Every structure is written in C-alpha cells, then in structure tokens.
Amino acid sequence: MHNKKRYSLKFILAISLIGLQFLAVSTIISFTFFSSERALLRQSSTLLDRTGENILGQVESFLAPAQMALQLTKKFSETQLINVFDDEELEKHLFQQILTSPQISGLYFAHNNGRFVYVMRTEDDLFRTKIIDPFEKGSRSHPARYVFRNDRFAVVSNEYQETDTYEARTRPWFQAASETRAAIWSDPYIFFSNQERGITYAVPLIAANGDVIGVFGVDISIDEISNFLSDLFPPSTGSTLILDNNGEVLAHPQLQLLDQLVDNDSLRSNPSLISVDQLNDPVAQAAFGDFDANPLTSKQQSLTELPFTSKRYVSLTLPVLDPGPKWYIGVYASEDSFIGEIKAERTRWIWMAVFVAAVTALLGLRLADWINKPLQRFASGTQKISEGDFSHLEDLQSPYAELEGTGKTFMKEIRGRQKFEAAYGRTFELTSRGMAQIDSNTGKFLRGNQQLLDLLQLNSETLKSLSLFDLVTANSSRPLNDFRRSLEEESEFISDIQVTLQNNSHAWLRVNAILILDEAGKPDHVLAIFDDVSEQKEAAQVTAQLRRDLSHLSRVNTMGEMASALAHELNQPLSAIAHNVDAVQFSLKESSPENEEALEICSDIERQALRAGSIIHALRNVVRKDKGNMREFDLVDLCHQTVDLMDVEARSHKCNIKIHTNDEVYVFGNRTQIAQVIVNLLRNAIDAILEKKNTNEDICLFVCVQDNQAKVVVEDHGVGVASPETLFQKFSTFKSDGMGLGLSISRSIIDAHEGEIWYEPAQGGGSRFCFSLPLKNFKVL
Amino acid sequence: MNSTEPQIFLIDDDDDVRTALSRTLKKRGKTVIEYESAESFLEELDREACGCLILDYGLPKMDGLQLQAKLLAEDIALPIIFITGHGGVAESVKAMRAGAIDFLEKPFRLNNLLDKIEIAFNISHSLHREKEKRADIRGKIGSLTGREKELLDYILANPARVTSKEIAQALDISPRTVDIHRGRVMQKMNVKTLLELVQISDLIIKSS
Numbered sequence: 001m002h003n004k005k006r007y008s009l010k011f012i013l014a015i016s017l018i019g020l021q022f023l024a025v026s027t028i029i030s031f032t033f034f035s036s037e038r039a040l041l042r043q044s045s046t047l048l049d050r051t052g053e054n055i056l057g058q059v060e061s062f063l064a065p066a067q068m069a070l071q072l073t074k075k076f077s078e079t080q081l082i083n084v085f086d087d088e089e090l091e092k093h094l095f096q097q098i099l100t101s102p103q104i105s106g107l108y109f110a111h112n113n114g115r116f117v118y119v120m121r122t123e124d125d126l127f128r129t130k131i132i133d134p135f136e137k138g139s140r141s142h143p144a145r146y147v148f149r150n151d152r153f154a155v156v157s158n159e160y161q162e163t164d165t166y167e168a169r170t171r172p173w174f175q176a177a178s179e180t181r182a183a184i185w186s187d188p189y190i191f192f193s194n195q196e197r198g199i200t201y202a203v204p205l206i207a208a209n210g211d212v213i214g215v216f217g218v219d220i221s222i223d224e225i226s227n228f229l230s231d232l233f234p235p236s237t238g239s240t241l242i243l244d245n246n247g248e249v250l251a252h253p254q255l256q257l258l259d260q261l262v263d264n265d266s267l268r269s270n271p272s273l274i275s276v277d278q279l280n281d282p283v284a285q286a287a288f289g290d291f292d293a294n295p296l297t298s299k300q301q302s303l304t305e306l307p308f309t310s311k312r313y314v315s316l317t318l319p320v321l322d323p324g325p326k327w328y329i330g331v332y333a334s335e336d337s338f339i340g341e342i343k344a345e346r347t348r349w350i351w352m353a354v355f356v357a358a359v360t361a362l363l364g365l366r367l368a369d370w371i372n373k374p375l376q377r378f379a380s381g382t383q384k385i386s387e388g389d390f391s392h393l394e395d396l397q398s399p400y401a402e403l404e405g406t407g408k409t410f411m412k413e414i415r416g417r418q419k420f421e422a423a424y425g426r427t428f429e430l431t432s433r434g435m436a437q438i439d440s441n442t443g444k445f446l447r448g449n450q451q452l453l454d455l456l457q458l459n460s461e462t463l464k465s466l467s468l469f470d471l472v473t474a475n476s477s478r479p480l481n482d483f484r485r486s487l488e489e490e491s492e493f494i495s496d497i498q499v500t501l502q503n504n505s506h507a508w509l510r511v512n513a514i515l516i517l518d519e520a521g522k523p524d525h526v527l528a529i530f531d532d533v534s535e536q537k538e539a540a541q542v543t544a545q546l547r548r549d550l551s552h553l554s555r556v557n558t559m560g561e562m563a564s565a566l567a568h569e570l571n572q573p574l575s576a577i578a579h580n581v582d583a584v585q586f587s588l589k590e591s592s593p594e595n596e597e598a599l600e601i602c603s604d605i606e607r608q609a610l611r612a613g614s615i616i617h618a619l620r621n622v623v624r625k626d627k628g629n630m631r632e633f634d635l636v637d638l639c640h641q642t643v644d645l646m647d648v649e650a651r652s653h654k655c656n657i658k659i660h661t662n663d664e665v666y667v668f669g670n671r672t673q674i675a676q677v678i679v680n681l682l683r684n685a686i687d688a689i690l691e692k693k694n695t696n697e698d699i700c701l702f703v704c705v706q707d708n709q710a711k712v713v714v715e716d717h718g719v720g721v722a723s724p725e726t727l728f729q730k731f732s733t734f735k736s737d738g739m740g741l742g743l744s745i746s747r748s749i750i751d752a753h754e755g756e757i758w759y760e761p762a763q764g765g766g767s768r769f770c771f772s773l774p775l776k777n778f779k780v781l
Numbered sequence: 782m783n784s785t786e787p788q789i790f791l792i793d794d795d796d797d798v799r800t801a802l803s804r805t806l807k808k809r810g811k812t813v814i815e816y817e818s819a820e821s822f823l824e825e826l827d828r829e830a831c832g833c834l835i836l837d838y839g840l841p842k843m844d845g846l847q848l849q850a851k852l853l854a855e856d857i858a859l860p861i862i863f864i865t866g867h868g869g870v871a872e873s874v875k876a877m878r879a880g881a882i883d884f885l886e887k888p889f890r891l892n893n894l895l896d897k898i899e900i901a902f903n904i905s906h907s908l909h910r911e912k913e914k915r916a917d918i919r920g921k922i923g924s925l926t927g928r929e930k931e932l933l934d935y936i937l938a939n940p941a942r943v944t945s946k947e948i949a950q951a952l953d954i955s956p957r958t959v960d961i962h963r964g965r966v967m968q969k970m971n972v973k974t975l976l977e978l979v980q981i982s983d984l985i986i987k988s989s
Contacts, residue, residue, distance in 0.1 A: 572797065
C-alpha cells in the first residue's frame with residue numbers, strides 16, 4: 001500500500017525503448033545530414049573551381065594566338081623576313097595572319113611617318129585592306145585606298161577616298177606602345193565599326209639604333225568568348241561572366257544582355273561597356289555587384305553562398321593572369337546543378353531511416369508488452385488478494401528472480417493489514433466529521449469519507465485528483481504554507497482554511513491533521529479531519545465589522561460632543577462678558593458722557609465677545625454630524641452582536657453578559673449608533689462592577705417591546721449611581737478615568753432617534769440604564 | 782393704565798451670566814427677578830404676574846421646554862424669551878412652536894434682547910387685559926339666575942333662532958317671559974344688542 005504515484009512499467013519500458021532507438025536514429029541522421037552538407041559544399045566549390053580554370057584556359061587560348069600572330073609579324077619585320085616598307089608585302093603578310101585566327105578582326109601597321117596599312121574582316125566574309133600613304137603630321141586630310149579581297153586573296157573591288165581623316169599616330173595604343181617601347185594591351189572597348197566588344201594588342205617596331213619605326217596592332221573581338229561561355233551551363237542553373245578592372249562586363253553567355261545600353265540612341269554614338277551592377281542578371285548583380293577595382297591580385301578563389309531567391313547559389317571570382325589584360329572571371333551556379341543528385345540521394349536515405357525508426361519502434365512496443373505481461377499478472381494478483389479475493393494465489397509466482405519472496409511476504413502482510421483496515425475503515429466512514437487520508441509529500445487526497453465529499457460538494461473521483469493545496473482559494477493559501485513543516489516537526493497541523501466550492505461559493509474548514517508513520521518510522525500518510533466552521537467565521541467577520549464601525553463612530557461622536565460641550569461652556573462666560581460690558585457702557589454714559597475713549601473700548605470688548613461667540617457657533621456647525629445610514633434592523637440581532645463584541649472584555653474582568661429576550665424587535669435608525677449606546681451602557685456596567693471589586697457578577701441585557709416602544713435595559717449590581725440627575729450631562733462622570741462623554745453621547749443618539757434614555761436604581765443595589773426607541777414604522781423628522 | 786408694573790423673570794443656572802444680564806437690565810430701569818432653576822421660580826410664582834420670562838434653555842433637572850409646557854398648561858400668561866448656550870435648530874423649532882417670543886443664542890446683543898422684551902411686555906399686557914375681561918364676564922355670568930343662565934346658553938347655542946317665539950317654544954315658557962328674562966340678561970351682561978352678547982360670551986367659551 002504505497003501511496004506514491006507511479007507510472008506503469010509498460011509505459012516506462014515503451015518510452016525508454018522507443019526513446020533510445022529514436023535518439024540513435026536521429027543522431028545518425030543529423031550527423032549524416034550535417035557532414036554531407038559540408039562535403040557537398042566542398043564538392044561544389046571544387047566543381048566551380050574547375051569551371052573557372054576551364055574558362056581561364058579558354059580565355060588564354062583565345063587571346064594567345066592573336067598575341068603570337070603579332071609577335072611573329074614583329075619578329076619577321078625585325079629580321080627583315082618581311083619588308084614593312086613595302087605595302088604589298090606587308091598587306092600579304094597581315095592577310096595571312098588574319099586568316100589563321102578567326103578571333104582576329106583586324107591587323108595593322110602604323111608607320112611613324114603617317115603611313116598606315118590595315119587588314120580587317122568585313123561583315124560579308126570579305127577582307128578589306130586600307131592603305132594610307134605617308135603624310136605630314138597635323139594635315140587636315142589625306143587620300144586613302146581600299147582593296148576588298150576574298151579569302152583566296154583575289155581582288156573583289158577597289159575604292160579610293162580623297163579626304164580620309166584617320167591619324168594613327170594620335171591613337172592611344174600607338175602612343176602607349178611608342179612610349180613604353182613594349183607590348184601593350186588596351187582596355188576593352190566597343191569597336192566603332194561593328195559594335196562588337198574587343199581589345200587591341202600593340203607592339204612597337206624598334207630600329208637597330210633604338211628609334212621606334214612604327215607600331216603593329218591587332219584587334220581581337222571578344223564576343224566570341226561569350227559564345228564559348230554559353231556552352232558551359234544551361235542558363236537556368238548558372239552562368240559565367242568576364243569582368244574588367246572597372247567592373248564592366250566583357251563577356252556573358254547571354255550576349256544580348258551586353259547590348260542593352262548600346263540600344264540607347266544617345267549612347268550609340270559613343271558606346272561604352274555595361275557595368276555588372278546594371279546587368280539584367282540578378283544573380284550576377286548579387287554576386288559581383290560590389291566588384292571592387294582591385295579585388296584579387298593573385299590567383300585566388302572566393303566561394304560565396306548567396307541567399308538568393310529560393311535557390312542557393314555558389315560563386316567564384318578568379319583573375320586572368322595571362323597573357324596580359326587584367327580581367328576577372330566570375331562564375332556562379334545554383335547548388336543543385338552540381339549536387340542536386342547527391343541531395344536527392346540524401347533525402348532518400350533520411351526517409352529510409354525514418355521508416356526503420358518506425359519499424360523498430362513498433363518492435364520496441366511489442367517487446368515492452370512482452371516484458372510487462374508477467375508483471376501485470378503479478379500486480380493484478382496482489383490487487384485481488386488485497387481486496388480479499390484469494391483465488392489467484394498462483395499469480396504471485398513471479399517470473400522474475402527479483403520478485404521471488406515478495407509475494408509470500410506480501411501475503412503475510414496483507415492478512416494483518418486487512419484486520420486493521422476493517423476497523424479503521426469503519427471509523428472512517430461512520431464518523432460524523434469529514435475525514436481524509438492525504439499523501440504526506442504531495443498533499444494529494446488518497447481517500448475521503450462521504451461527510452468530506454458532502455462538505456466539499458465533490459465526488460470521490462474528483463477528490464482523488466485533487467490535493468489539499470488545490471482546495472484553498474488563491475488569496476488564502478497562507479495557512480497551508482506551514483502544512484508540511486508543522487506535520488514533520490509537531491506531528492500535527494491545525495488551521496482554518498477557506499475553500500472554494502463547486503458553485504464558486506466559499507466555505508471555511510478547520511483542518512486537524514496528524515502524520516501517520518509506517519513501521520520504519522517514515523511518514524506514510526496524513527490523516528486529516530475537516531469541520532465546517534463557516535458560520536463561526538462569518539459571525540466573527542460581522543462582529544469585526546461592527547467593531548470597526550463603532551471605533552470610527554466613537555471618534556466622530558466624541559469630537560462632536562466635545563465641540564458642542566465646549567461651545568456651551570465658552571458661550572456662558574462670553575455672554576457674561578458682553579452683558580457686563582453693556583452695563584459698564586450704560587454707567588459711563590450716565591456718569592461721564594464725555595469719556596468717548598472708555599465707551600469705545602467697551603464697545604470693542606463687546607464686539608470681540610460677540611465675535612468669539614460667532615466663531616464657536618461656526619465651529620459647532622462644522623462638527624455637527626448627520627444622521628448617517630438610517631434603516632430598519634433587528635434590535636435583538638444587534639444586541640447579540642454587540643455582546644459578542646464585548647464578551648472578551650467582560651470575561652477578562654470576570655463578568656458575564658446575559659441576554660434576556662423573547663422575539664424579534666425591529667426598529668428604524670442608525671444601527672451603528674445604537675450599537676454604540678449599548679456598548680457604552682455595557683462598559684459602564686463592567687466598570688461599575690469593577691469599582692465594587694466584586695467579580696463573577698452577571699450583567700443582564702433585556703430587550704423587549706413595551707407600550708409600543710422597543711425597550712433595552714442594562715442591569716448590573718455594581719456600585720450604583722450617587723447623583724442620577726446629572727448623569728447624562730456632558731463631562732459628568734462617576735468614573736475615576738472617564739471623560740464623562742459616554743452617557744452624554746448616548747443621550748444625543750437616543751434623542752436623535754426620538755427615543756428616551758433614563759436611569760433607575762436596580763433592586764438590591766446597582767443600576768438599570770434603560771432606553772426606548774420607536775418601533776419600525778417610526779419616521780424621522 | 783397698568784395695574785401692575787411689568788417684571789422680568791430671569792432663570793439661568795450660570796451665576797455669572799445671570800448676574801451680568803440682570804445688572805445691565807436693571808441699569809435700564811427694568812425690574813428683574815433672578816432664579817437659578819425652574820423649580821425655584823415655580824415656588825415663588827405669582828400667577829397674576831405681568832411681564833416676561835427670560836429662560837435658559839439648558840437648565841438642569843426641569844429644562845426650559847418642560848417649564849414652558851408647564852406654564853402653558855396652567856394658563857400663566859408670561860411670554861417666554863429663550864436664551865441658550867448650545868441652541869440647535871430642532872430645539873428652537875420646538876420652543877417657537879410652543880409660543881416662545883424668540884430663541885437667542887448666547888452671546889447676543891443686548892439691544893436685540895431689549896426689543897424682544899418690549900414685544901413680550903406688550904403681549905403680556907394684552908394677555909392680562911383679556912384675562913381680566915374674561916374674569917369680569919365670568920363674574921357677570923355668575924350673577925345670572927338659573928332661568929337667565931338657561932336662556933343665555935340657548936342663545937349662544939342657537940344664535941340664528943333667537944326670536945321670542947322660537948326661544949319660548951324651545952324652553953317651553955311664554956314669549957312674554959322670554960322677553961323679560963332676555964332684558965335682564967342684557968342688563969346684567971352690560972350689552973345693548975344680542976350680537977354683543979354673543980361676542981362677549983364667545984371669549985369665555987374659547988378660553989375655557
């Protein structure tokens with residue numbers, strides 16, 4: 001019979017088996033998930049890097065042939081293999097070179113005397129040669145010859161132009177190559193002739209004496225690179241682009257995107273490259289939009305994860321170091337395009353793991369069941385035996401070694417207990433008071449008798465789901481704070497608690513609890529007895545309220561009476577002063593009518609006396625109190641409550657107050673004020689008895705109806721009253737420590753209620769103080 | 782014309798107030814008689830006294846209101862001026878209802894009191910005159926014979942049916958006898974018309 005609440009073994013087994021394998025599976029899944037995540041990222045980084053390298057090679061292989069063609073031409077010229085001064089020979093050589101590399105759109109030689117030989121591809125797959133003969137620097141125009149040839153060098157047509165304006169010696173590439181005396185790469189720009197993006201490579205031809213004879217140049221169209229890039233990725237999965245130093249886009253798989261600024265008419269005359277942050281490619285903008293002028297100086301890679309749209313992107317930037325121009329390759333690709341397959345595979349594995357987890361969970365449940373079954377049989381066997389059914393003794397044969405012997409001990413124990421329980425249980429059910437067994441740790445109700453259930457308006461099941469602490473109303477739980485400590489230290493707990501009932505009403509219960517110990521001396525349970533003390537509590541509260549009201553009223557009344565009494569006392573001398581002054585004035589007028597000053601002084605004295613009188617009048621009006629709350633009430637009821645209030649005081653002086661009354665007496669008036677009168681009379685009676693030094697005296701309070709009036713009499717057999725006629729006057733007291741206001745206040749109150757208060761000596765010594773009040777149909781003035 | 786000098790009866794339990802008030806009133810030539818309680822006043826009371834009563838409201842034992850009630854009951858024609866040290870509205874209303882001249886709160890201006898005393902004296906005089914008149918009429922009625930009294934009572938009871946014939950029929954005597962008796966009644970009562978007779982007699986009936 002252990003009282004502590006336990007979980008079923010089956011439940012624990014199931015939870016631990018399922019929980020353990022769930023923990024294992026989820027650990028593996030999460031580990032796999034996060035480690036594969038890292039691996040996948042590494043993988044995508046590598047793949048991207050390879051793509052970058054691929055493009056790098058492509059760019060190099062794109063630029064290198066043009067570079068080599070020009071270097072070859074220069075070398076031939078320096079070694080006199082070709083004569084650069086011969087137009088025909090030079091043209092032929094340039095023509096051969098342009099044929100070897102399709103990315104070369106033009107090749108030329110600019111002589112420092114103004115001579116210019118230029119071979120270029122035309123749009124209709126022909127080749128055009130332009131030759132300008134030497135001319136003076138600064139001349140406005142000069143003639144130029146054009147020869148159009150097919151790819152077999154056969155002349156297709158000739159043209160001649162008298163006023164050509166081209167001056168090679170002023171071009172940037174000529175000047176840069178002349179000055180540096182070395183090969184130079186121009187910045188990328190848009191060719192004026194065909195609106196394609198391109199770049200110029202120029203090398204100076206230097207004579208043996210060190211003079212610059214002229215400059216060779218090659219125009220390379222780089223839009224071809226864009227075409228190459230478009231083959232790398234499907235446009236939806238990723239893209240590559242080539243940027244220059246300034247963040248301008250040189251190449252992009254979607255070539256038409258690069259033309260969007262050129263389409264603008266105002267820019268057509270002076271076309272420029274589009275910047276990456278203006279490019280209509282949001283991913284590229286996000287990845288490279290903040291491209292700095294010198295982001296990378298050596299071969300470096302950067303891998304960026306872009307939180308872009310719903311897809312994840314990785315990007316890479318790497319510089320082109322060969323052959324010459326400072327370019328940068330940007331690659332971005334959606335993660336899926338590299339590792340989508342791997343991710344899908346991973347998801348499949350996670351689902352597989354979940355399935356395995358579910359299957360093993362079911363197996364775990366079955367296993368728990370299997371382990372628990374014999375235990376359950378054992379438990380139900382003990383349960384039945386404890387209920388007195390001894391036909392299941394074979395169920396106490398435990399399948400587990402650990403429980404060997406428990407069954408036998410239990411059987412022995414149970415028989416002893418049954419006897420005890422039978423007696424204890426009968427007491428429990430037969431007692432007239434609420435009784436309960438309570439768990440000493442949690443405060444839970446283990447069992448409650450019918451009387452307690454009636455008190456709490458609960459049924460047995462609900463009670464067992466509650467603890468003692470659940471019963472008390474939230475703001476009155478304080479008495480229970482000591483519950484456990486008090487039980488442990490003093491073995492008992494006695495306190496009044498306020499409980500909330502089903503219908504939201506409240507009841508006060510007096511709890512009387514003791515701690516029952518088991519054989520080992522450990523707390524076993526708490527036996528508590530409950531008594532309904534609501535009525536006592538309510539009566540106490542009503543009395544307390546009356547006490548508060550009285551205390552307030554007493555202060556107000558005392559002040560009012562004091563003011564009124566003082567007013568009377570002061571008005572008398574003031575009155576005498578005024579009249580005496582008046583007499584003096586009269587005498588003065590008769591004896592010495594010319595003494596104006598004395599007359600004036602007298603008049604002042606009179607005025608001051610009258611003024612003092614008016615101040616007192618005003619003061620009294622301030623403190624004169626109203627009648628307060630007038631209503632109908634039961635005088636007998638009030639007498640009982642007032643006696644309750646005075647009982648402690650009376651008992652402390654060894655007096656008893658006894659009420660003699662027959663029925664209800666209803667009067668109309670201020671309940672608290674009447675209570676004050678009764679208190680005053682009772683207190684006088686107590687004092688009178690004390691004065692006589694005679695204890696164990698009874699004070700009798702009679703309430704009755706006489707001559708159509710309610711009559712209250714307080715009778716004592718104390719010292720009595722020596723001079724009854726001044727009793728009810730202010731400041732008249734026969735007590736050594738009184739102020740003499742009590743009876744005066746009482747008379748004021750009774751007068752205001754149109755009643756009477758009087759004194760008569762009691763038979764056999766002592767006093768009878770009486771007052772009468774009109775019955776309830778009385779109406780106030 | 783005054784048969785008696787009007788007197789002021791001053792009742793106040795406070796010696797100082799009583800002395801001061803009495804002194805200043807005496808200086809003005811009034812006759813003042815002092816008492817310290819209602820009881821001592823009643824002991825020495827002259828029922829025919831004329832003048833007024835200055836009465837402290839808050840006397841010990843028998844208080845002002847009780848004394849006022851007693852005087853009214855005994856038909857003593859002394860108008861009352863209340864003075865009080867702690868006058869409340871309720872008390873003043875009671876006093877005024879019972880016929881007090883005024884209800885003065887202490888301390889008060891003497892002129893105020895003097896005005897009231899004048900009023901009170903006048904009232905006292907007229908009360909006395911009425912009282913004397915009533916005594917006179919009572920004396921005259923006392924001098925009537927049995928038959929004459931019977932006739933007078935009939936006339937007062939039936940002032941609308943006073944022809945000799947009607948009276949004779951009612952009293953079962955001859956109309957001539959009626960004429961003789963009526964003549965004597967008019968003579969004894971000192972009136973000239975029947976109307977005067979009815980008015981005079983009414984005074985007595987009212988006051989009794």
